[in-house]
Amino acid sequence: MSTSVLSRPEGSTRSYPAYSRPLWRRVLFTREFAVIALLVAVIFYSNNNVPNFDGPLTFYYLFLDIAPILLIALPMTLVIITGEIDLSVASVVGLSSVLVAQLHVEAGLSIPVAGLIAILVGAVCGAFNGFLVAYVGLPSLAVTIGTLALYRGIAVGLLGTKAVTDFPEKWTDLAKERIVEGHAYPMILIPFVVLAIAFVLLLHFSPFGRGVFEIGLNDEAAHFTGVNVQRTKFLLFVLAGAVSAFAGIYYTLRFGSARGDNATGLELQVIAAVLLGGVSIFGGRGAIHGVIAGVILIGVISSAMRLESYTVNKINIVIGTLLVLSVISTSFLGWAKDLWSRRGRGSGPSSSEKNGQHRQAVAADESTNER
Amino acid sequence: MPGTAPEAAPSWALELRDVAKSFGAVVALRSGSLAVAPGSIHALVGENGAGKSTLVKIVAGVHRRDSGVVRLHGNDVDFGSTAESKSAGVAVIYQEPTLFPDLSVTENIFMGRQPVGRSRRIDRAAMYAEATGLFQRLGVAIDPRRPARGLSIADQQIIEIAKAISLDASVLVMDEPTAALSGVEVDRLFAVARSLRDEGRALVFISHRFDEVFALCDTVTVMRDGEYVSTDAVAETSVEQIVSRMVGREVAELFPKTPAEIGDVVLDVAGLSSTGTFHDISFNVRAGEIVGLAGLVGAGRSEIARAVFGVDGYDAGTVHLGGVAVPPQKPRAAIKAGMAFVPEDRRKQGLVTESSVARNVAGVIRGRLTHAGLLTSADENRAAGPWAGRLEVKTSALDMTATTMSGGNQQKVVLAKWLSTEPQLLIIDEPTRGIDVGTKAEVHRLLSDLAGEGLAILMISSELPEVLGMADRVIVVCEGRITAELSRADATPETVMHAATASVSHAVPASTQEVTA
Incomplete structure (x- = not known):
């Protein structure tokens, strides 16, 4: 750029504040914060009202159970923010579970080597999804419904209907071990926290992450701005495959059992938690901290209700209702915000803005019709 | 000549006088005037953004005018929808018609108003017979039973025209119909247009190609910047005259390009x-x-x-x-x-x-x-x-x-x-x-x-x-x-x-x- 002809502006005529709202409003008035607040409220209520909820085992088992969802929700968040979806993740969990068993028991490989190969295969599964979606241009919903069946079929085909259970105790114990003896946090939270930090940096603090949001909001404009839309989507599907495979290894060791039908239906739990955490199914909106809160919220509600001896069906009804409400709240919040701004600023500026927008829309309509 | 509207006459098939339309602060049409006689092919020309498309959309009922008069056969009309304009006898044929590709040619012509026989079932035989009749009248060879998918743009336009005739439209507006047509197809379209004219219908023909305007039309109206400029009999005008009227305005000093040193x-x-x-x-x-x-x-x-x-x-x-x-x-x-x-x-x-x-x-x-x-x-x-x-x-x-x-x-x-x-x-x-x-x-x-x-x-x-x-x-x-x-x-x-x-x-x-x- 040494030959650039344009001077960087210095002492420009106008300067702008960085933010239109004070910090507390930017933090508090978000969907993510609403989920976190609800999570804190539910934990507080359960601690006081649900017997044994504050016991030492509740959160230990809670984390053990939701760890696969927590892990897969990270790449799934990015995939959904680009406006795509990956339904094949649970099948990759199953495939990876079977692969670890076969490579360890049949081929005699050590668990770390078998696990590494399983993660590689998971990445390849994701790459296949990503290739079809990003480069061939097929809709991800259709592609991953197909690979959901395909990968699950391969998993069951490799192992049949039997289960492999002879894993070394050293590894199955590690999967259930606590970080600090006597505390509620199991070992699996260490790789999760590492991955979560990596995904936060990738999504919220990197040029790549800005591209992810732009693709979700307007992929054509992203393309015109030089974002490599295809490569971005491809990489996200690869990440989803690899992380799902890792979750599969954990799942196998935590239950000490590898089966072809492991984690069936997990993909819907992951997507439900991601959406509850404030990610828009239409893409372009969402944040990792909201998603993590969403996953934990679902986990806390289920374990609290289980301690109160509610049946799984009733738990599902509550979580389903919560999801529907969260979807409705988005449009309700939009409506309320609109009302608020109209009342706050009077009818003048707001209505002229509306006009401006309408004019733009009409002008755009005009120009396209002109051809 | 600019600014004066065409003289009033009771016999106009379609008449627009000082029609205006704005979208927010953008004025698309300042004062559009147009008077088309029955049995005439009337050309409407102007630069990009002169307001032709807006005018057509007002006639078609897509947009509602802000002010001005629209008359159809001497009666004031105000179309709120395309359905209203259609039932009043106005048909608009766009540059790229939108047909249902998987339906047959005939079904496209009779979409929404299929003839029904006894027990409210669609009378396909009557439909095909009428479609065949329409194509014979237009002198074109299109199989009424084939699906619309794969038809050339020219054929699709003919189907739109057939639809218009079956509705007995008295005013046909063609918005740049020849832009995507080959020479032979243009000739066929012109033959159809002339036969419609001879039946006493009024046609409005929008085109950027002056040779077509001069070959087909009898009258030409020029628009510029959303305003009516002039109307002339084609025989009494020339390409040069029309071009100068289309662009005839001062280059405002709104565009101050200062001379710069031109480099490599x-x-x-x-x-x-x-x-x-x-x-x-x-x-x-x-x-x-x-x-x-x-x-x-x-x-x-x-x-x-x-x-x-x-x-x-x-x-x-x-x-x-x-x-x-x-x-x-x-x-x-x-x-x-x-x-x-x-x-x-x-x-x-x-x-x-x-x-x-x-x-x-x-x-x-x-x-x-x-x-x-x-x-x-x-x-x-x-x-x-x-x-x-x-x-x-x-x-x-x-x-x-x-x-x-x-x-x-x-x-x-x-x-x-x-x-x-x-x-x-x-x-x-x-x-x-x-x-x-x-x-x-x-x-x-x-x-x-x-x-x-x-x-x-x-x-x-x-x-x-x-x-x-x-x-x-x-x-x-x-x-x-x-x-x-x-x-x-x-x-x-x-x-x-x-x-x-x-x-x-x-x-x-x-x-x-x-x-x-």
């Missing part, structure tokens, strides 16, 4: 071709120079620009920037080489309207703003703020989204985004479309200043005064080919319009031919 060649495009879109496009742009790409809407100008920048591919040819080859279909590489591209459609392509001003402005350069690979909002704000300030973007804060901004303000955000990359070449497609007059002048002054600083600018514009006022050199594109390259001195409204409607190239004045030869 920055962009060199050679032999660029893309099948069906543009052919053998070669030109260059020098530092400090504004090159205008003129032509009618749909001539392929935007497609050329998109190919040069790499958002679209091309089949043959090369693009060099500053002597270095730019690979095809790689916008990133083009940006790296020093290209900036402000696209035609701001809201869809230019910026992410739901994203903040800071993120939009820093959108291209954000890769350079990182510290150890990490990017924070503070980095973006620091980089974006000064550029937003230099372009005087109107926003209360950098985290406001561009959703509710005016077109002019959005354009400033797009320009800030691209200028922050410190480019050598700026490609700008329709720089002032949908922008108010004040901001328009600002954009023009900015482009002029940028050229003065040595930036090479390739400007696509459908507004002739803008091209003539701003460009040091005008390249005219017609139907995917360069038909003229005019120096600032040679570029007049007439020479550009003649080259842009290349089918009348035989009538191009000597001065243009010297330049192109």
Whole structure:
């Protein structure tokens, strides 16, 4: 750029504040914060009202159970923010579970080597999804419904209907071990926290992450701005495959059992938690901290209700209702915000803005019709 | 002559008088007047944006007029929907008809009003018989049972016309019907049009091709800037006269391109071709120079620009920037080489309207703003703020989204985004479309200043005064080919319009031919 002809502006005529709202409003008035607040409220209520909820085992088992969802929700968040979806993740969990068993028991490989190969295969599964979606241009919903069946079929085909259970105790114990003896946090939270930090940096603090949001909001404009839309989507599907495979290894060791039908239906739990955490199914909106809160919220509600001896069906009804409400709240919040701004600023500026927008829309309509 | 409406007569099939239509603050039609006699083919001509399409849409019931009079056979009408205009006997045939591709030709003709026999079942036999009759009357050979998918545009138009006749439309409006037709197809369409005229129907024919206007029509109405200009019998006028009326206005001093020192060649495009879109496009742009790409809407100008920048591919040819080859279909590489591209459609392509001003402005350069690979909002704000300030973007804060901004303000955000990359070449497609007059002048002054600083600018514009006022050199594109390259001195409204409607190239004045030869 040494030959650039344009001077960087210095002492420009106008300067702008960085933010239109004070910090507390930017933090508090978000969907993510609403989920976190609800999570804190539910934990507080359960601690006081649900017997044994504050016991030492509740959160230990809670984390053990939701760890696969927590892990897969990270790449799934990015995939959904680009406006795509990956339904094949649970099948990759199953495939990876079977692969670890076969490579360890049949081929005699050590668990770390078998696990590494399983993660590689998971990445390849994701790459296949990503290739079809990003480069061939097929809709991800259709592609991953197909690979959901395909990968699950391969998993069951490799192992049949039997289960492999002879894993070394050293590894199955590690999967259930606590970080600090006597505390509620199991070992699996260490790789999760590492991955979560990596995904936060990738999504919220990197040029790549800005591209992810732009693709979700307007992929054509992203393309015109030089974002490599295809490569971005491809990489996200690869990440989803690899992380799902890792979750599969954990799942196998935590239950000490590898089966072809492991984690069936997990993909819907992951997507439900991601959406509850404030990610828009239409893409372009969402944040990792909201998603993590969403996953934990679902986990806390289920374990609290289980301690109160509610049946799984009733738990599902509550979580389903919560999801529907969260979807409705988005449009309700939009409506309320609109009302608020109209009342706050009077009818003048707001209505002229509306006009401006309408004019733009009409002008755009005009120009396209002109051809 | 300009400004006077045609004389009133009781016998007009379609009559519009001082019809006006605005969209918000944008006036699309100031005072449109048109009077079409039954048994006549009436041409409606004018530049891009002269208000022809708006006028047609008011007649068709797509838009509702703000003021003025519309009469059909002497009766005042006010269509609120296309269904109303259809039942009143007005049919509009668009350039690209929209048929249901999987239904048969006959089903398309009778869509929504299928004849029913006993027990309310659709009487297919009656439908096919009537469709066959219609095609015989029009003298065309189309199988009424075949699906509409795969029909040529010409055949699709014939089906629209058949639909209009079956509705017994007394007024047919054809909006640029010949744009996508071959010579033989045009002849067939003309034969059909003449037979409809002889049946006593009134036809309005919109076209950019003067030879067709003169071959087919008996009367011609000229529009300019949303206003009625003149109506003449075709026999009593000439191409030159009509062209001068279409463009006849002063080039306002709204476009203050100051002379800049013209430097070396920055962009060199050679032999660029893309099948069906543009052919053998070669030109260059020098530092400090504004090159205008003129032509009618749909001539392929935007497609050329998109190919040069790499958002679209091309089949043959090369693009060099500053002597270095730019690979095809790689916008990133083009940006790296020093290209900036402000696209035609701001809201869809230019910026992410739901994203903040800071993120939009820093959108291209954000890769350079990182510290150890990490990017924070503070980095973006620091980089974006000064550029937003230099372009005087109107926003209360950098985290406001561009959703509710005016077109002019959005354009400033797009320009800030691209200028922050410190480019050598700026490609700008329709720089002032949908922008108010004040901001328009600002954009023009900015482009002029940028050229003065040595930036090479390739400007696509459908507004002739803008091209003539701003460009040091005008390249005219017609139907995917360069038909003229005019120096600032040679570029007049007439020479550009003649080259842009290349089918009348035989009538191009000597001065243009010297330049192109």
